[in-house]
Amino acid sequence: MNLHHQAxxxxxxxxxxxDPAGYAVLRWKAGFRPFxxxxxxxxxxxxxxRSLGTGKTMAILTNMEPISQEEKHWILTHWLPRAVVQGQxxxxxxxxxxxxxxWQGEVTTRFYTSLPPDYAIFTDETAAHKxxxxxIVIQSRY
Numbered sequence: 001m002n003l004h005h006q007a008x009x010x011x012x013x014x015x016x017x018x019d020p021a022g023y024a025v026l027r028w029k030a031g032f033r034p035f036x037x038x039x040x041x042x043x044x045x046x047x048x049x050r051s052l053g054t055g056k057t058m059a060i061l062t063n064m065e066p067i068s069q070e071e072k073h074w075i076l077t078h079w080l081p082r083a084v085v086q087g088q089x090x091x092x093x094x095x096x097x098x099x100x101x102x103w104q105g106e107v108t109t110r111f112y113t114s115l116p117p118d119y120a121i122f123t124d125e126t127a128a129h130k131x132x133x134x135x136i137v138i139q140s141r142y
Contacts, residue, residue: 009044013037016044023056023091023132024048028064038071042079049087054137055117057089058128061096084117091135092117093128 007015013033016026026045049057067075083089118135122128 008048009041011037011040014041014044016041016048018048018052019058019129021129021133022052022054023058024052025058025060027060028062030063031065033065033068033071035068035070035074039074039079042075046079046083046087046089049083049089053088055088055090056093056132056135056137057091057117058093058095058125058132060125061094064096089117090137091132092119093132094119094121095123095125095128096121 007017009016012029013031014026014028014037016024019025024045026041028041045057045059049055120128120131122131
């Protein structure tokens with residue numbers, strides 16, 4: 001894990017960069033998140049996923065405030081379908097403290113049980129990094 005990275009995207013609430021191991025990383029900053037800045041950061045993540053072509057991403061949610069209903073709806077109905085189809089996103093490592101996991105459980109179990117991406121939830125970045133490196137990228141025929 002490279003703690004000294006060069007962000008490809010940064011705004012007041014997040015930064016996005018490519019990890020040398022070949023996956024996109026999104027780190028949220030602490031504080032209030034305007035919805036437009038949230039969408040901007042998530043779209044930058046999608047661009048990075050597409051650019052790398054491995055279908056792997058890590059979201060570091062440690063400093064993130066709880067997700068709003070508006071954000072959750074947008075992720076489920078707009079961002080996630082594009083991430084899977086346009087970005088070929090197949091593996092997502094989510095790093096955060098246990099008290100912030102509830103909404104992710106709903107995303108992974110209620111909405112996308114048999115569809116990509118495969119999610120794994122971690123309490124530290126090292127374990128998430130290791131898991132992403134172990135995932136085998138299979139190119140789509142479509």
